[in-house]
Amino acid sequence: xxxQQITKNQHFIPQFYFREFSASxxxxxxHNVQLPNESxxxxxxxxxxxxxxxxxxxxxxxxxxxxxxxxxxxxxFEADFSNTIKSIKRKAFDKISFNTTSFLTKEEKQNLLIFxxxxxxxxxxxxxxxxxxxxxxxxxxxxxxxxxxFAIEMYYNSLFRLKxxxxxxxxxxxxxxxxxxxxxxxxxxxxxxxxxxxxxMCFYNKKxxxxxEGTPDQVTxxxxxxLVLFLSPMQSEDRGNRxxxxxxxxxxxxxxxxxxxMMARHWIYSYSPLNAEDILQLVDDRLFKDDRRKDELL
Numbered sequence: 262x263x264x265q266q267i268t269k270n271q272h273f274i275p276q277f278y279f280r281e282f283s284a285s286x287x288x289x290x291x292h293n294v295q296l297p298n299e300s301x302x303x304x305x306x307x308x309x310x311x312x313x314x315x316x317x318x319x320x321x322x323x324x325x326x327x328x329x330x331x332x333x334x335x336x337x338f339e340a341d342f343s344n345t346i347k348s349i350k351r352k353a354f355d356k357i358s359f360n361t362t363s364f365l366t367k368e369e370k371q372n373l374l375i376f377x378x379x380x381x382x383x384x385x386x387x388x389x390x391x392x393x394x395x396x397x398x399x400x401x402x403x404x405x406x407x408x409x410x411f412a413i414e415m416y417y418n419s420l421f422r423l424k425x426x427x428x429x430x431x432x433x434x435x436x437x438x439x440x441x442x443x444x445x446x447x448x449x450x451x452x453x454x455x456x457x458x459x460x461x462m463c464f465y466n467k468k469x470x471x472x473x474e475g476t477p478d479q480v481t482x483x484x485x486x487x488l489v490l491f492l493s494p495m496q497s498e499d500r501g502n503r504x505x506x507x508x509x510x511x512x513x514x515x516x517x518x519x520x521x522x523m524m525a526r527h528w529i530y531s532y533s534p535l536n537a538e539d540i541l542q543l544v545d546d547r548l549f550k551d552d553r554r555k556d557e558l559l
Contacts, residue, residue, distance in 0.1 A: 267328045271317075273383045274310035274459065275339045281346060281485035282457055282532050292529040294458075294522055297544040301534040309530070310459050312385060318410040331413055334420045338379055345372040346484055353449045353488060353506055364506045365445050373445070373490060375423070377462055377482060378436040388412055439476060442495040444503040448513055453486035453532035455514070456521050463520035481520040486532040489517050518543055 280286045283306060291309070292301045316331035348369060352358050365373075381387070391412025396403060403411070419431040463481040480492035495503055509517075521529060522543040529535070 267325070268332050269313055270307070270311045271313070271315040271332050272309075272311040273315065273385060274380070274461065275335075275342075276306050277339060277343045278461070279306045279309060279457075279530060282453075282455075282483075282530055283486075284453075284532060290531045290534050292531070292535055292540060293527065294525045294529055294544060295527065297540045298537075300537075301531070309528075315385060315388070316383075316413060316416075318413050319406060321406065326410065331417045331420070334417060334424060335379070335383065337424060338375060338420070341372045342376040345369050345376075346488075349447065349488065350485065353447060358506045359508070361506070362501050363504050364447060365504055370445055370504075373482075374437060374440045374443075375433075377440070377480070378433050379420070380462065381436055382416065382433065388416075391415060440480075440492065441476065443476070443480075443492045444495050444498040445505075446491040446493070446498075446502065447484075447506045448489040448491060448509040448517075449506060450487045450489075450509045450514065455483045455486050455489055455509075456518055456529055456531040456535070457483040458521040458525035458530065459528045460524045460526050461521070463524045481517060483517060483521065489513070 279289050283289045286306075288303045288305055289309070290301045291304045293299055314325070316335070317328065318326040318330070320326060345368075349365070352364075358364060388409065392405065392408040395408040395411040395415070396405075399408070399411075415432070418429070419433050421427070422429050422431050423433050461483055464477045465479045466477045476494055478493065478497070480490075482490040482492075484490055489509065518539070
């Protein structure tokens with residue numbers, strides 16, 4: 262184990278995902294939604310949305326237990342999602358694809374849903390949430406470190422079962438159930454004007470934003486600087502619009518930008534700097550359009 266390379270800087274948003282919004286694959290433009298008058302800055306993807314040893318179990322002496330155990334299984338799912346994005350990109354810019362009513366394959370749809378579900382579960386706040394649940398289960402008879410290790414092991418077991426199609430307790434299944442019988446629509450832009458955030462998905466239902474129960478009325482997920490995934494309940498869409506590719510309009514782009522600003526924890530990321538006037542308008546949307554804050558969950 263001493264000679265094994267250990268990943269120390271562990272990302273709760275994968276680096277390969279941010280590269281899909283970068284001209285150089287090394288850096289990306291970042292905007293602070295809480296300080297909209299500040300200029301955007303170019304930052305290294307390696308440094309964004311990461312913490313040291315975020316997914317590591319530790320001994321009482323601070324030594325690593327089974328280093329990178331959870332990080333490695335996340336990497337396996339990331340590879341599946343990365344390959345899915347590559348597959349979608351290969352056909353999304355062929356105009357013939359606008360004519361199909363079965364744009365995504367079953368495997369592509371599955372990998373997209375798994376990515377969304379895992380992304381919701383891998384934030385630092387969710388590790389802390391799992392830690393609190395562990396202490397409650399053990400009647401507060403374990404310390405914070407033991408509870409944290411318990412939570413990380415629970416996450417690992419769930420992901421291992423999911424990856425290997427094994428039965429057993431699995432926290433990811435409860436999230437995946439939100440997306441039963443959803444229609445998939447991929448919007449494609451002819452420019453690199455799709456943005457993302459440090460919470461790169463937006464959920465709506467009749468109650469507003471987070472939190473919600475049951476199937477959401479709409480999910481917006483930017484996939485690349487030119488592609489956006491929209492999910493909606495199957496029954497709300499015509500049969501011919503349940504698995505399609507369509508060209509994004511200016512209104513679609515504004516809707517996607519607004520969704521990312523609404524859900525951002527701190528940061529917006531983009532392929533190129535955003536216009537200051539547009540940022541101020543989007544911040545207004547964030548503050549006044551919907552007063553339900555997603556940080557009730559995160």
